[in-house]
Amino acid sequence: DKLTSFGSYVEEFWKNAYLAPDTSVVLNSNPYFLFEDDPDSKSQIQRASSLTFQSLRFAASVKNERMKPDDVKGATLCMEQFRSLFGSCRIPRDRKDVIKTHSDSDHVAVLYRNQFYYFRALWPKKEGEVKVAVDEEDIVEILETIVEDGKKQDWVELTEGAVGALTTLNRDQWALAREQLLNCSIGNTRALDIIDSALFVLVLDDYQPTDIHDAAANMLHGKHIIKETKHNDNNYHRKQQERYHQAGTCCNRWYDKLQLIVCSDGSAGINFEHSAVDGHTALRFASDIFAETVVTFAKSITKSIYTSRGCPLASMIDANVMRAAAVTKDSNSLDTHPKKIEFDVSRTLKDSIFFAETSLGDNIYANDTHILEFNKFGKSFIVQNRLSPDSLVQMSILIAYYRLYGKIVCAYEPVLTKRFFHGRTEAMRSTTAKAAQLCQIWTSATKTNEEKINALRESTQYHSKLVKEASEGKGIDRHLYALQCIAKKNVEKKRSPMPELFESEAWEALNHTVLSTSNCGNPALRLFGFGPVIPDGYGIGYIIKDSKIQYSISSKHRQTKRFAHALSQTLQEICDILKKPLRSQSMECHNNQVTSATTKTLGQRKVHWKMDYFMCGASSISGEAATKESRDEESSYSRKGKIDRKNSWRKAVPNFGETHVRIEI
Numbered sequence: 001d002k003l004t005s006f007g008s009y010v011e012e013f014w015k016n017a018y019l020a021p022d023t024s025v026v027l028n029s030n031p032y033f034l035f036e037d038d039p040d041s042k043s044q045i046q047r048a049s050s051l052t053f054q055s056l057r058f059a060a061s062v063k064n065e066r067m068k069p070d071d072v073k074g075a076t077l078c079m080e081q082f083r084s085l086f087g088s089c090r091i092p093r094d095r096k097d098v099i100k101t102h103s104d105s106d107h108v109a110v111l112y113r114n115q116f117y118y119f120r121a122l123w124p125k126k127e128g129e130v131k132v133a134v135d136e137e138d139i140v141e142i143l144e145t146i147v148e149d150g151k152k153q154d155w156v157e158l159t160e161g162a163v164g165a166l167t168t169l170n171r172d173q174w175a176l177a178r179e180q181l182l183n184c185s186i187g188n189t190r191a192l193d194i195i196d197s198a199l200f201v202l203v204l205d206d207y208q209p210t211d212i213h214d215a216a217a218n219m220l221h222g223k224h225i226i227k228e229t230k231h232n233d234n235n236y237h238r239k240q241q242e243r244y245h246q247a248g249t250c251c252n253r254w255y256d257k258l259q260l261i262v263c264s265d266g267s268a269g270i271n272f273e274h275s276a277v278d279g280h281t282a283l284r285f286a287s288d289i290f291a292e293t294v295v296t297f298a299k300s301i302t303k304s305i306y307t308s309r310g311c312p313l314a315s316m317i318d319a320n321v322m323r324a325a326a327v328t329k330d331s332n333s334l335d336t337h338p339k340k341i342e343f344d345v346s347r348t349l350k351d352s353i354f355f356a357e358t359s360l361g362d363n364i365y366a367n368d369t370h371i372l373e374f375n376k377f378g379k380s381f382i383v384q385n386r387l388s389p390d391s392l393v394q395m396s397i398l399i400a401y402y403r404l405y406g407k408i409v410c411a412y413e414p415v416l417t418k419r420f421f422h423g424r425t426e427a428m429r430s431t432t433a434k435a436a437q438l439c440q441i442w443t444s445a446t447k448t449n450e451e452k453i454n455a456l457r458e459s460t461q462y463h464s465k466l467v468k469e470a471s472e473g474k475g476i477d478r479h480l481y482a483l484q485c486i487a488k489k490n491v492e493k494k495r496s497p498m499p500e501l502f503e504s505e506a507w508e509a510l511n512h513t514v515l516s517t518s519n520c521g522n523p524a525l526r527l528f529g530f531g532p533v534i535p536d537g538y539g540i541g542y543i544i545k546d547s548k549i550q551y552s553i554s555s556k557h558r559q560t561k562r563f564a565h566a567l568s569q570t571l572q573e574i575c576d577i578l579k580k581p582l583r584s585q586s587m588e589c590h591n592n593q594v595t596s597a598t599t600k601t602l603g604q605r606k607v608h609w610k611m612d613y614f615m616c617g618a619s620s621i622s623g624e625a626a627t628k629e630s631r632d633e634e635s636s637y638s639r640k641g642k643i644d645r646k647n648s649w650r651k652a653v654p655n656f657g658e659t660h661v662r663i664e665i
Contacts, residue, residue, distance in 0.1 A: 007078075007422025010478045013485040014424065018275035019097040025090070025255050026168045026360065027367055027531035027554075031279060031520075031541065032219035033286050034269040034527040040297045041266070044204065045147065048262040049139035050296070052108060052202055054289035055260060056121050056132045059086045059199050060319035063103075063122075063130040067318075070284060070418070077418035084276035085285060089196040090256040092175035099276045102197040109198035109341075110143070112150040113206055114162035114252050116341035118194055120334055123322060133324040133334050142338045147204065149340065155247065156229055161345045162251035165356040168363075177352045185344040194341055200258040205249045208265040216527050216552055217369045219261060219269040222250030224364045246357050250364060258282075269527075278424055279520040279528070280416055288316045290524035367531060368560040372551040372568055376575045380546045385578045389544045390467070390519050391460035394430045395438055396574065397515055397540060400567035402439035404559075411515035412533075415470035426470040427477030429510070430517070434459040442573075449577045456574070513537060519544065527552045538563065 006012055018029065038047055061067050062082050070077040087105030091098050106122040119142050123131045134142070166177045181188050195201070207223055209215035217223070225248035253259065255273065262268045272282050292315060299311040306312065324334040345353070382389045398411060411430040417423035438459040441447050469475065480501075490496045501507055516533045521543030529541035529552025539554040549571070553564050 007080075007420060010482045011422055011424075013482045014478065015275065016096065016485070017481070019090075019099070020095070022171050024168055024170055024360075024363070025273065026221050027363055028533075029274045030220075030255055030271050031274060031282075031518075031528065031530040032216070032269055032271045033282065033521075033525050034215055034219050034267070035286070035290055036524060036526045038266060038268075038297075039294050040300070044262055044264050044266055045140055045143045047266040047268055048143055048202060048204060048260075049136050050293050051260055051262065051268055051289055052121075052139050053132070053134070053136045054292040054317065055200065055285075056108070056134070057292070057317045057319035057321070058285060058288055060122060060130045060132050061317050062086060063125070064128075064319070070280075072416070072419070075419045077416075078421055078423050080422055081277050081281040081418075081424075082284075085258060085281060086199045087197060088257070088273075088276060090273050090275055091196070092171045092178055092256075094172060094175055097171055097175075097275070100196060101276075105197050105199050107194070107198055109195050109201045109254070109257075110146055110204065110338070111164060111201055111252055111254060112146055112204040113153075113155070114158040114164065115150050115153070116163070116191070116195060116343075117146045117149075117338050118198060118341060119338045120324075120336050121199070123324075123334060129320065132319060132321040134336050135321055135323055138323065138325060138336065142336070143204070146338050156245050159245045159247070159251065159357075160350050160353065161343065162246070162353055162357070163343050163345065164254050165251040165353050165360065167253065167255040168250075168360040169352075169356045173352075173356075177349065177356075180346070180349055180352070181343070184346055184349070187342065188344055191341045191343055195254060195257075198257065200260055201254045203252060203254075203259050203261040205252060205261060205263045207249045207263055209263060209267060212371045212373070212527075213369060215263075215267055215269075216371055216529060217364075218249060218263065219271055219527075220369060220529060220531065220554070221360075221364050221367065222253055223248035224250050224361050226361075246361075250360055251353075251357055278414075278416075278418075279518060280418065283520055283522065283525075287522055287524045291316050366556050367554060368556075368558070369529065369552065369554045370560040370564045371527060372553065372564040373548060374551070374568060374571050375548045376572065378545050378547040378549055381575075381578070382544075387457065388460050388464045391463040392456070392574070393519065393542055393544060393549060394463055394517065395435060395456060395459055396567060396570050397517060398430060398435050399439050399442050399570045400563060401515060401538075403443045403570065404563060404566045408436045408439060409514035410509060410512055411517060412513040413467075413517050413519070415467050415475070417471060417473060419471070420473060423473075425478075426473070426475035428463075428467050428470050428475070429477070430463060430515075432459070432462055432466070434462045442570075453577060515540065517542070521545075521550070526550065529554060532556060 021028075023029075035051075038050070042050065062085065067079065067082065069079055083103075084099065084101050087102040089100055089102075091100050104124070106124065107118050107120045110117040110119070119134075121132065121134050123133050163181070166174055166181075169177065178192070182192065205218065205223075207218065209218050209223075214223070225246070226244050227247040229243055229245045253271070255271070257273055258277075259271045260268070261271060270282060270286055295313050295315060298313055302311050302313075324336045327333050379389045382392050394411070394413060398408075401407070401409060408431060413428040413430055414425035415428045417426050434455075438455040441455040442452050483499075484502045487496070487498055487502060491498050513533055514537045516530075516537055517540045518528070518530070519542055521528045521541075523545060525543055527541070527550055528543055530539045531554050532539040535556055536558070537555065538558065538560070541552045543550045551564065551567065553560050553567075555563070
């Protein structure tokens with residue numbers, strides 16, 4: 001029933017916002033995650049099998065509805081998006097795409113060197129439960145078989161038939177190419193059905209990233225590598241087209257689905273289709289499967305200790321495994337052997353694949369991705385200074401842009417609204433009047449540190465207030481967007497003219513998002529990122545950890561690295577100005593009780609010595625004389641030790657990062 005299928009009147013319009021645009025999903029829609037390194041160094045196949053196995057367990061728990069519901073501060077969140085995480089595919093259509101979800105999906109598609117394979121991995125639901133049909137060792141054997149077969153074919157021929165490249169086209173072009181692919185043969189129809197209905201696509205990249213920037217770019221859009229082709233073929237058409245061929249990973253993708261990507265060095269990540277699933281949902285999936293690999297590693301360490309009663313570490317994922325290989329072969333058995341997916345690709349389609357690859361190459365070269373990993377402070381330091389971590393990061397981005405360009409521009413941050421039925425996100429506009437004032441004050445050479453800190457506190461507090469309102473459904477962006485969509489329909493049907501608001505300069509400025517940002521991550525991820533939403537914008541994904549902040553910054557034809565430098569400079573200034581929170585540890589003589597002090601005789605007086613170490617923003621040594629007779633000696637000492645007579649030992653001179661030694665006399 002259409003009336004009950006939507007959580008609110010906004011939902012239909014928001015889905016169309018993803019599915020209606022004709023632009024390619026690469027760099028324009030699909031975000032990426034890059035996992036932290038595996039705790040147990042693994043080869044590509046081992047890492048891929050480990051993550052795939054845990055992904056299958058996660059998929060089974062979703063199908064069995066055994067997942068622990070998400071909650072934020074005690075509020076249970078809507079879990080509807082998880083139904084679209086597995087077995088879903090974005091299908092290109094003329095004018096508007098559709099999302100098709102296969103609830104009975106039981107297999108995994110595998111991409112290696114532009115070739116498709118698949119294997120069945122879940123049992124059909126029986127007695128109300130879906131079970132996993134393969135374990136890690138089974139998957140290792142399956143992937144080894146796939147890799148062995150995948151290396152047999154010539155790379156140039158593989159590039160020529162790289163059907164995955166078609167998913168990088170603009171959607172109308174991809175819809176046309178897909179129809180041509182379906183019309184070539186019945187086999188192609190079957191092949192597309194297998195890929196579309198797969199739980200997810202496991203991508204094995206025959207490539208090792210050179211550094212963290214390269215690793216991020218590979219997860220976002222693949223690697224573009226051109227090599228010269230040596231051909232003996234006299235066919236002029238082929239000779240002209242294949243003088244150079246694509247040898248990178250950018251065609252080894254299927255961007256219309258959830259992709260689990262593993263490189264040849266074992267580094268891994270996720271690239272996901274965004275129209276039905278938001279970052280928070282994909283993050284739960286990524287977090288759980290990574291955590292399970294850590295738990296499995298921990299259990300392997302302690303298995304000799306907990307032999308009788310088992311390791312006490314609990315699993316995050318509730319799913320049972322029944323290996324198909326261990327089941328007696330009969331009519332109820334499950335075939336989990338890998339099978340190759342073959343496409344019948346006509347000359348016309350080969351041309352389309354070639355043009356898709358060259359167009360993608362232009363987009364990749366036009367895009368620049370740079371990583372900033374700031375290690376001087378993180379969430380702990382910010383919270384101890386009584387500031388909101390997310391709000392501070394948002395302000396750092398605005399300040400960095402202002403100091404580089406001298407402009408206040410529109411910034412966007414999505415805020416989770418999954419506490420509501422079918423809730424997704426609300427837009428938070430970080431560029432407030434207080435944020436603009438902060439940018440001007442912070443970059444001013446005449447403003448004091450106190451004024452800068454006050455402006456930072458005011459702007460972050462106001463930002464946090466607006467974020468809270470947005471999360472409670474009190475935002476206005478999605479509401480206004482839905483009203484604009486309704487107004488367009490009324491204009492098309494000649495019912496009423498377009499309201500002035502939606503044709504105003506203010507509305508145009510509000511929707512020209514130069515800084516598109518998002519906070520999505522936890523210790524399972526090293527990076528999270530996406531492309532800019534407008535040609536002159538930046539796409540900035542960030543993860544705030546306890547002791548570091550990681551940014552993935554992308555732009556088209558802009559100074560991405562220079563912007564990252566301005567951002568790093570801003571964070572360093574914040575680090576220098578804010579004080580490290582006061583923490584005290586006392587050092588006593590080992591011969592005395594904790595409450596006593598060592599007593600020494602100094603001339604005619606008795607002086608009590610006690611030393612404390614303060615990890616705070618101070619480098620002074622301060623003290624106070626015990627008797628009037630000691631003032632002459634104190635004056636001599638104060639010249640060396642900088643004693644503060646007025647405020648005794650409690651006052652510290654701000655000097656970030658050093659140790660405050662207190663001597664009490």
